[in-house]
Amino acid sequence: MSAASSSPFAYAADLPDQVWRADALAAPQADTVSSGDAALDAQLPGGGWPVGALTELIQAPGVHLEWRLLLPALLRCGQGPVVLVGAPTLGTAALLPFAPALAGLGLPWQRLLWLRATDAQLWMAEQALRCAPVDAVLLWRAQARPQELRRLQLAAAQHHKLLFVMRHSEAAHTASPAVLRVQLAPCATHATGLRVEILKRRGPPLAHALQILPAQGQLARVLAAALAPAPVGAADTTPLDLFADAPALDRAAA
Numbered sequence: 001m002s003a004a005s006s007s008p009f010a011y012a013a014d015l016p017d018q019v020w021r022a023d024a025l026a027a028p029q030a031d032t033v034s035s036g037d038a039a040l041d042a043q044l045p046g047g048g049w050p051v052g053a054l055t056e057l058i059q060a061p062g063v064h065l066e067w068r069l070l071l072p073a074l075l076r077c078g079q080g081p082v083v084l085v086g087a088p089t090l091g092t093a094a095l096l097p098f099a100p101a102l103a104g105l106g107l108p109w110q111r112l113l114w115l116r117a118t119d120a121q122l123w124m125a126e127q128a129l130r131c132a133p134v135d136a137v138l139l140w141r142a143q144a145r146p147q148e149l150r151r152l153q154l155a156a157a158q159h160h161k162l163l164f165v166m167r168h169s170e171a172a173h174t175a176s177p178a179v180l181r182v183q184l185a186p187c188a189t190h191a192t193g194l195r196v197e198i199l200k201r202r203g204p205p206l207a208h209a210l211q212i213l214p215a216q217g218q219l220a221r222v223l224a225a226a227l228a229p230a231p232v233g234a235a236d237t238t239p240l241d242l243f244a245d246a247p248a249l250d251r252a253a254a
Helices: 008-013 066-076 099-104 121-129 147-161 169-173 218-227 248-253
Strands: 053-059 082-085 112-115 138-140 164-169 180-187 194-200 211-212
Touching: 053 066, 053 147, 053 169, 066 121, 066 138, 066 164, 066 180, 112 211, 121 138, 121 147, 147 164, 164 211, 169 180
Parallel strands: 053 164, 053 180, 082 112, 082 138, 138 164
Antiparallel strands: 180 194, 194 211
């Protein structure tokens, strides 16, 4: 064996695609789906949300910004079901997304499948990941043990699915097997904008939070959807306000 081949540095140089240097974003190991925002995609390894991996979205209790962030990716990931496991709550009411608003933004309500879960949330999410037609799974789980999240990570990888787990802000200080962890907050300078901080990624830390603004024309489409009749068979539950921090006119639209 030559001196060059016995050197670990020479071996690393022979496998450029399998070596991640901490001062650069990791090369994509699987498919990604664009977030719909070029600035955010530029900071995500592979240029988008990872398919076949666990992504955590961390928010303060009472803050529900996940739909504004994830909707562009859910529109791009396919035509199959988007499974919702659990839901954010207001008291005892489940805050489900408002189907006409989502339909007005391009996501047909027929693609949404809500699993009303209590103690079986993690099991239901894992089974949903195993279903071939499913494109994405969204799980609301404020508290979860690392081993529970690891099972979901393995199921997402095995079945090549988008997986997002919504957790409360306390989770930011705990260990997690998620390959990507993102903290969300309302944007201070724009009523319907988002402040996105990447807490964990395969790459160097992100020094500054990103600001993401809604796509032009989004409010007009939501307003048009609000005037349309509700779809027959839509769930009769408290809707999740897609523009919770917007002015009164925006809130009425969603």
